[in-house]
Amino acid sequence: MIAVRDLVVRFDRKGAPAVAGVSFAIEKGETFGLVGESGCGKSTVLRAIAGLVPGHSGDVLLDGRPVPARRDRAFYSRVQMVFQDPYGSLHPRQTIAAQLAEPLRNLGLNGGPARVDRALETVGLDPAFRWRFPHELSGGQRQRVAIARALIVEPEVLLLDEPTSALDVSVQAEILNLLTELRRRRGLTYLLVSHDLAVISHMCGELAVMQRGRILERLDVERLRAGTVEHPYSAELLAASEAYGELRPA
C-alpha cells in the first residue's frame, strides 16, 4: 500500500543525517510500528512521508508509484496524519466544525454539515460538538477530533505520530480501541510511531526499531512479545520497558 525506499533526511549539511536510509513497505490493512527513543528519527520519517520535511531524498511509494516531491491533492486524499499533541494540533479559535471542514475545502471535496456530523459520529463524539472550541474539550476528545479531521477525507493510510502519549492511560485505552475499530471497519493502513513498546505491541503486526536515523531491526510482533529480539539495542529497549522490577535491591 505505502512504502519508503532509501529515505534520507538531512537537517544539517555537515552533521549526521536525521534519517539515514530507511526502507519499509506496509501492506493494505496492516499496522506497521516505528519505535525508538528521542531523536532516533522516527517522527522525521513520518513527517517526510507527509511532505512536511523539505529536501529529503529517496522515494515514497503509494501502490508502488512514487509520489511527487510536492505532495498533491491526490496524495493527501489518500494519506492523512494525526499528530501527538491534541493541544497543539487544533486551532484554538476555530470551532470544531470549521476545523473539520478545512481538509475537505483544501482537497476540493464536497463538504456540508452532514459530512462533519458523520465524522464526529465516526470517532464517537456527539454532533453537538461541532459548535465547540478546543478549550472546551478534554485531551481525549481533542484527539478524537484530530482523528475525525484526518478521516473526513476518507483516506486509506493514516500516519500516527505518538497519538496517545499526551493522554492519561485510561483515555489512551479509549483512543487505541477507536483506532483498532476504525482500521477494521474501514480497512485502513496505519504507520504508527511511538516510544512505547507496549502500545506498539498492542497495535502493530510488524515493527522496526530505530536508532540514530537507521532501522536496526525489523520484527513481527510475535517476536517482540516472545522477547526474541536480536539486536542488542532492541533487547535493551525491551528490558528497560518491562523491568523496573530489577531496580529493587535484593
Place this chain on the structure above:
Amino acid sequence: MSAPLVSARNLTVRFATQKGPVDAVRGVSFDLGREKIGIVGESGSGKSTVGRALMRLLPRSATVAADRLVVCDTDVLAADEKIMRRIRGRRIGLIMQDPKYSLNPVVPVGLQIAETFRLHSPAHAGARAAREATLALLRQVRIHDPERVAGLYPHQISGGMGQRVMIAMVLAGGPEVLIADEPTSALDVTVRMEVLSLLDELVARKGLGLLFISHDLNLVRRFCDRVLIMYAGRVVEALKASEIDHAKHPYTQGLLASLPLIRQPREILPTLVRDPAWRESA
C-alpha cells in the same frame, strides 16, 4: 517506631477560581517514614498539589487546611514564611519533571549546584568548599567526570544528565524528605532506568523519605514500597506496592486493566467507566 517525616491528616486544598472554589485535594491522610511512597493518579487528580502543599509552594489562590500537616517536625500550617524558607531545600527537597525548564539556562550547572549548597550550608561555606561539595555531589549522582560536567550549560547536557544534576542540586541542601514529581516522565526508557536506580540507591543509603508522584502505575508498583491511588482529589485506595494486583477499588483495577502490555495481546483494551460514587466514598 520513630515519628514519621511527613504526617498529613485530612489535608484539603481549595483553589479560588473565577467559577468559584475548586477542591483539588479533599481529605488526604498519610504518614511518610524512611520509605518510598508513590502517589498515582491521572491529570487533575490532585497528586502534584499534595506535594506542593507539603512545601507550601502553592499560589495565593490556594487555601490549605488540615487537621495536621507536619513535615520534619514542623507544623507547616502554622509556620511563617521565614521558617518555611529554612525547611525548603534543607529538610525537604523537590525534584521536578523536566530539567530543561528547571535549570537556569545561562548559568553552568556546577555553579547552580554550588549556589544551592552555599545557600543551605550553615557555616556559610566559601567558594572553594562549595566547589568541592559540588564535585562530590556530582559524583554521588554517578557523573564520572564532574570537573567537565560542572562547567557545562544546561543545553549542553542530555535529559538524563540534566535530571541527575537536578538531583545533585536537591541533595546539596541535605534534605531528609524528597518529593519527586514525575521525575522520569520526560526521559527515554533506557535513561529512566538509570535515574530510578540512582534515586533508589540514594534513598536507601541516606535513609530518606521519598514521595514519588507519578501517573505511571506500573513504574510505581515496581519502584515504591507503598502506593496511594488518587482520584478527584481523594485517596481512593492505599496499599503495599506488592499488593497492587489485589487492588480492591474499581478505579485502581480499571487503571491496571487499561494498560497495554507487551507480552499479553488483547484485541480491545478494557476502558474505565467512571462511577460518580468514586468522587465521594473513600
